[in-house]
Amino acid sequence: MNITTGLLALPWWGYLIVGLILTHITIASVTIFLHRCQAHRALTLHPIASHFFRFCLWLTTGMVTREWVAVHRKHHAKTETEEDPHSPHVKGIHKVLWEGAELYRAEARKVATLENYGRGTPDDWLERKLYTPFNALGVSLLAVIDFVLFGIYGITLWAVQMMWIPFFAAGVVNGLGHYWGYRNFESPDGSTNITNFGILIGGEEMHNNHHAFPTSARFSIKWWEFDIGWMYIRLLSALRLAKVKRVAPRPVIRKDKNGVDIDTARAVINGRLHVMAQYAKRVTLPVFRDQLRRADVPYRCALKKIRHALVREESRIDSQVKDKLHETLRHNEALNTVYEYRRRLQALWGRTHESHEKVSQALQEWCHQAEATGLKVLEDFARGLRGYSLQTV
Numbered sequence: 190m191n192i193t194t195g196l197l198a199l200p201w202w203g204y205l206i207v208g209l210i211l212t213h214i215t216i217a218s219v220t221i222f223l224h225r226c227q228a229h230r231a232l233t234l235h236p237i238a239s240h241f242f243r244f245c246l247w248l249t250t251g252m253v254t255r256e257w258v259a260v261h262r263k264h265h266a267k268t269e270t271e272e273d274p275h276s277p278h279v280k281g282i283h284k285v286l287w288e289g290a291e292l293y294r295a296e297a298r299k300v301a302t303l304e305n306y307g308r309g310t311p312d313d314w315l316e317r318k319l320y321t322p323f324n325a326l327g328v329s330l331l332a333v334i335d336f337v338l339f340g341i342y343g344i345t346l347w348a349v350q351m352m353w354i355p356f357f358a359a360g361v362v363n364g365l366g367h368y369w370g371y372r373n374f375e376s377p378d379g380s381t382n383i384t385n386f387g388i389l390i391g392g393e394e395m396h397n398n399h400h401a402f403p404t405s406a407r408f409s410i411k412w413w414e415f416d417i418g419w420m421y422i423r424l425l426s427a428l429r430l431a432k433v434k435r436v437a438p439r440p441v442i443r444k445d446k447n448g449v450d451i452d453t454a455r456a457v458i459n460g461r462l463h464v465m466a467q468y469a470k471r472v473t474l475p476v477f478r479d480q481l482r483r484a485d486v487p488y489r490c491a492l493k494k495i496r497h498a499l500v501r502e503e504s505r506i507d508s509q510v511k512d513k514l515h516e517t518l519r520h521n522e523a524l525n526t527v528y529e530y531r532r533r534l535q536a537l538w539g540r541t542h543e544s545h546e547k548v549s550q551a552l553q554e555w556c557h558q559a560e561a562t563g564l565k566v567l568e569d570f571a572r573g574l575r576g577y578s579l580q581t582v
Contacts, residue, residue, distance in 0.1 A: 195340035204339065208346050212353040213391075215249045218242040219358055220391035220418040221425075227254060227310055228261045231406035231435050232422060238430040243311065247320045247327035250354050254316070256297035259307030263296070264363075265403055266306070268378040274302075275363040278379050282368050289359030357390050366396030373410055374401035374462040375469075375502040385414045392418035401462045402437035410437060439463060446576040449556060454537075454549040456577040461538050464577075468531055468570060469500035475566045476527050491517060499528060527567060530559055 191198065199207070222242035225231045234242070246252055260274050267273045274296035277285040285292065296302055310316075319326075328351065335343030335350075361383070370381030380400035387394040387408060395408040395416060402410075409416035425431035440460035446453075457464055477499060481492050491513075498506050498514045506514070518525040533555060540548050552574070559571035 191340055193340045193342070195336065195338045195343055197338050199339070199342075204342055204346060207339075208349050211249070211346075212350055214245055215350065215354060216357070216389075216391040216393075217418065217421055218245045219250075219354060220393055221421060221431075222246065223252070223254065223257050224261065224393070225406050225418070225422070228258045229404050230309075231404050231433070233432045233434065234425070235430040238425055239311075240315075243315070243320065247324065248331050249328070249350055251324040251328045252354075253297070253321050253324050255303060255307040255310040255321070258310050259303045259305070260293055260296045262306035263302055265400075268380075268400070269367070275359070276379075277364050277368045282364055285367075286360045286364035289363050290355035292363075293355075293359050358393070362390060362393045362396060366393070370397070372397045374398070374466055375500065375505075376401045376462060377502050377504050379505065382414075385409075385411070387414070387416045387418065392416035398437070404435045405437040406433045407436045440577045442573050442576040443578050444576060446578065449549055449553040449575050451545040451549050453575065453577050454545055454552050457552060457574065458538060458541060458548070460577070461535075464574070465531070465535070468534065471573075472564075472566045472570050473499050473527050473531065476523050476564065480521060480524055499524070503532075523564065526562055526564060530555070530562070530567060 221232075222234065222239065223246065226234050226239075243254065246254075263272070264274055264276075269276045269278050271279060273279060275285050275289055275292045280292070331350065332344070332347045335347040337343070339346055365383050366381060367379045368381065370383045371385075372381055374397060376397065378400055380397040382397045383394045385395070392408045393399075395410070395414060398408050398410045398414070399405070406422055407416060407419040408414075409419060422431055422433065426433060438459045440456045440463050477492070477496060481489055484492055495510070495514045495517050498510050503511075518528055537548060537551060537555070540551060556571040556574055560568045562568065
């Protein structure tokens with residue numbers, strides 16, 4: 190064996206390809222097994238697939254399933270609060286981006302986190318006797334394998350494998366995924382979609398979509414978004430190695446339906462983030478653009494400053510912008526109307542403890558009053574809302 194090249198002498202691009210393939214398998218294991226299957230129960234895996242992913246994670250990351258699941262579930266339960274293990278809005282973007290792995294390890298050592306959020310993870314002989322107590326053995330074994338196969342270049346390859354998940358999963362997804370990017374849905378957190386093309390991080394790039402629908406096995410929502418993790422899940426399903434339990438609900442408008450009933454109320458509430466996204470697109474922004482076109486130069490500047498606040502989840506607006514927003518609304522009847530009806534529609538989400546009949550009556554009243562405002566875009570939206578039904582994608 191050549192100590193420089195190992196058993197497999199490759200050109201420089203060969204090592205690059207091998208590195209990309211191996212790190213991608215690790216990313217796929219994280220997103221499919223740890224994230225979508227274990228943390229959120231969005232799918233179930235055949236024992237063959239499950240053990241393959243567990244072995245790959247033990248070999249390439251040394252992460253313990255129960256610890257990863259517990260930390261991630263706590264992140265969803267305490268998002269953007271002081272108890273969030275890795276919120277860039279609390280701890281700072283640089284801290285999470287560059288020290289995300291340290292934040293993860295600190296949280297994983299907390300007994301309360303494991304007890305409260307780590308239930309239901311694998312507890313078989315392999316987990317108890319090998320993967321958990323000897324989690325460092327896997328990565329050590331991988332170092333030996335890399336060295337034997339690729340020599341000194343293999344040590345570099347091993348170092349890349351060791352840094353891949355800590356940087357991209359713990360740093361980029363947890364950091365940039367709550368700090369920079371676009372938002373399809375105004376969920377009550379800072380989550381963003383880093384890109385619409387989820388390949389490098391297995392689909393985890395679409396983090397806002399995930400926070401909007403945490404139990405969905407599919408992270409892509411729009412037709413122009415691609416989630417490679419979902420492609421793998423569909424392939425595993427075709428091979429009967431996986432079974433999808435849940436995907437994001439999507440309301441549809443039935444043209445033959447003109448009245449608000451219980452089905453309408455359920456569709457609107459279950460698909461509320463879709464509803465609010467459509468409200469922003471079809472009502473708020475058209476009215477805003479109309480008011481902007483009519484405004485003189487000084488007032489136009491004031492309007493531009495509140496554009497994002499008009500559609501942003503109110504809890505995500507800072508106090509200064511919120512003051513400017515309310516000041517502008519006091520002097521603009523059209524914008525104030527669409528904003529107020531938006532808030533009233535959101536108030537329906539808090540009435541899920543009431544009977545379906547009462548919620549459907551409240552929705553019927555909202556539609557009736559919206560249709561009487563004299564704002565055509567609001568009237569059209571209310572009429573469309575009457576035809577809402579629920580289907581899955």
